[in-house]
Amino acid sequence: MTTDSLKSRYAKLETDRLPYLQRARECAELTIPSLLPPQGSTGSTRLPTPYQSLGARGVNNLASKLLLTLLPPNSPFFRYSIDDYMLEKMTGQRGMRADVEKALNKMERSVMNEIETSAIRSPAFEALKLLLTTGNVLQYLPPEGGMKVFRLDRYVVKRDPMGNLLELITKENISPMELPEDIREAARKGKESPSSGKPNNEDSLELYTTVRRTHDRWEVWQEVEDVPVPDSDGTYPLDKNPWMCQRLIAMDGEDYGRGFVEEYLGDLKSLEGLMASIVEAAAIAAKTVFMNRPNSSTKTADLAKARNGDVITGNKDDITVLQVEKYADMRVAKETVEGLKDSLSFSFLLNTAIQRNGERVTAEEIRFMANELETTLGGVYSRLSQEFQLPLVTVIAHRMAQQKKLPELPKDVIKPMIVTGIEAIGRGNDLTKLAGLLQDISPLGPEVIQSRLNVGDYITRCGVARGIDMDGLVLTEDEVAANAQQSQMQAMVAQLGPNAVTQLGGLAKQGMASQQEPTQ
Numbered sequence: 106m107t108t109d110s111l112k113s114r115y116a117k118l119e120t121d122r123l124p125y126l127q128r129a130r131e132c133a134e135l136t137i138p139s140l141l142p143p144q145g146s147t148g149s150t151r152l153p154t155p156y157q158s159l160g161a162r163g164v165n166n167l168a169s170k171l172l173l174t175l176l177p178p179n180s181p182f183f184r185y186s187i188d189d190y191m192l193e194k195m196t197g198q199r200g201m202r203a204d205v206e207k208a209l210n211k212m213e214r215s216v217m218n219e220i221e222t223s224a225i226r227s228p229a230f231e232a233l234k235l236l237l238t239t240g241n242v243l244q245y246l247p248p249e250g251g252m253k254v255f256r257l258d259r260y261v262v263k264r265d266p267m268g269n270l271l272e273l274i275t276k277e278n279i280s281p282m283e284l285p286e287d288i289r290e291a292a293r294k295g296k297e298s299p300s301s302g303k304p305n306n307e308d309s310l311e312l313y314t315t316v317r318r319t320h321d322r323w324e325v326w327q328e329v330e331d332v333p334v335p336d337s338d339g340t341y342p343l344d345k346n347p348w349m350c351q352r353l354i355a356m357d358g359e360d361y362g363r364g365f366v367e368e369y370l371g372d373l374k375s376l377e378g379l380m381a382s383i384v385e386a387a388a389i390a391a392k393t394v395f396m397n398r399p400n401s402s403t404k405t406a407d408l409a410k411a412r413n414g415d416v417i418t419g420n421k422d423d424i425t426v427l428q429v430e431k432y433a434d435m436r437v438a439k440e441t442v443e444g445l446k447d448s449l450s451f452s453f454l455l456n457t458a459i460q461r462n463g464e465r466v467t468a469e470e471i472r473f474m475a476n477e478l479e480t481t482l483g484g485v486y487s488r489l490s491q492e493f494q495l496p497l498v499t500v501i502a503h504r505m506a507q508q509k510k511l512p513e514l515p516k517d518v519i520k521p522m523i524v525t526g527i528e529a530i531g532r533g534n535d536l537t538k539l540a541g542l543l544q545d546i547s548p549l550g551p552e553v554i555q556s557r558l559n560v561g562d563y564i565t566r567c568g569v570a571r572g573i574d575m576d577g578l579v580l581t582e583d584e585v586a587a588n589a590q591q592s593q594m595q596a597m598v599a600q601l602g603p604n605a606v607t608q609l610g611g612l613a614k615q616g617m618a619s620q621q622e623p624t625q
Contacts, residue, residue, distance in 0.1 A: 129239035163453025240364030
């Protein structure tokens with residue numbers, strides 16, 4: 106482990122981050138400049154304004170799609186899985202999967218409810234926009250709830266050749282008033298106001314936080330201006346690190362990732378340049394200038410002062426309007442712009458690019474084309490499932506277990522499993538398989554299905570696959586038997602007619618009398 110201070114270590118690692126940071130700022134400038142402002146910018150700095158809005162629309166559209174996929178509002182995006190062999194070994198009997206699945210589904214809904222009430226969705230949307238634009242983002246889950254997002258210019262990382270995180274250092278500016286008096290004075294020692302040469306109480310201080318991996322755990326501590334912060338050191342288990350350092354597109358041997366926008370940077374630059382030319386040319390063409398022929402009978406002053414409907418002395422042939430004879434050139438630029446817009450719209454999955462021109466475009470046709478385009482993001486879903494969804498579930502469930510909100514799960518027996526994709530989120534894939542099974546056996550007839558299929562267990566599994574609480578919803582075997590007996594009694598009453606109650610009462614008395622007679 107290095108003995109350098111966190112401030113000096115951060116400065117060393119900044120060199121490796123520089124080329125990625127420059128490309129990220131270039132991508133943000135053509136999409137949403139506020140995501141990663143130019144170096145030295147503050148809250149009052151005027152940011153560059155792109156001539157086109159397609160980049161911003163594309164990033165917001167993709168981020169919205171990813172957010173709804175990664176954090177679906179109506180169902181869990183994960184499932185707890187258990188092996189059949191381990192299930193039989195733990196319960197000692199077969200056929201218990203439906204009951205175990207129902208119990209696991211309760212835990213899934215509890216974790217999802219904790220995520221929804223922890224104000225994670227809004228910062229997650231910001232993180233996804235940063236990830237698409239800059240290719241890198243850091244998220245931290247504080248113990249008190251919520252999520253904190255760090256952009257690329259606020260942290261540095263070091264990874265091993267396999268891409269696993271080894272070291273992470275963040276940099277934040279804090280007010281001196283947030284620190285204890287002794288730490289504040291030690292941190293401000295040598296930090297002087299440029300005008301007076303004395304320490305300035307309002308100068309912000311730099312807080313550095315590091316997370317480093319050891320053999321069996323993560324170690325964390327903080328420093329302010331090379332001064333260690335008391336009681337800031339701690340450890341995390343290897344699989345329960347609340348610091349999630351994500352990359353969108355990972356390249357072999359690189360510590361940082363690359364963004365989705367970077368892959369289409371050429372088209373965005375071309376579109377930006379052409380749009381700037383078209384807008385400027387349109388402004389020039391929109392300028393109206395009248396020209397009066399020299400020595401003409403029409404006086405320029407009369408023409409300039411004339412109001413609408415006035416009569417002046419002159420010749421209409423003396424007056425001409427200045428025109429820009431560049432229509433053909435602007436048309437070429439416009440057609441090129443339309444081609445670039447179509448290409449980028451397909452890449453960013455904008456609906457206007459999916460729908461073809463025509464009066465009879467069916468909803469199924471649009472749905473098919475949308476799914477076909479969204480399959481191109483399969484690699485994005487897979488990486489986010491491992492670097493965002495899985496750590497999020499693991500950390501939240503671990504904290505809930507420590508707070509006695511969830512039972513402790515057997516280690517290496519029950520594990521959260523993330524299923525990515527548009528059509529296979531959570532337990533939706535299981536529901537499709539159950540429906541397919543019923544369709545496969547339907548040719549056998551209802552009698553065979555009723556005699557061979559456990560209908561109650563099938564209904565329970567379907568409800569669990571949809572993330573529904575099945576307690577009290579499906580009748581038990583005893584309730585089914587009681588309902589069947591009641592139906593038989595009602596049918597008998599209807600068959601016997603008006604005297605049914607009397608006859609049934611007599612039969613009941615005879616039965617009781619026969620039971621009371623002593624056995625000879």
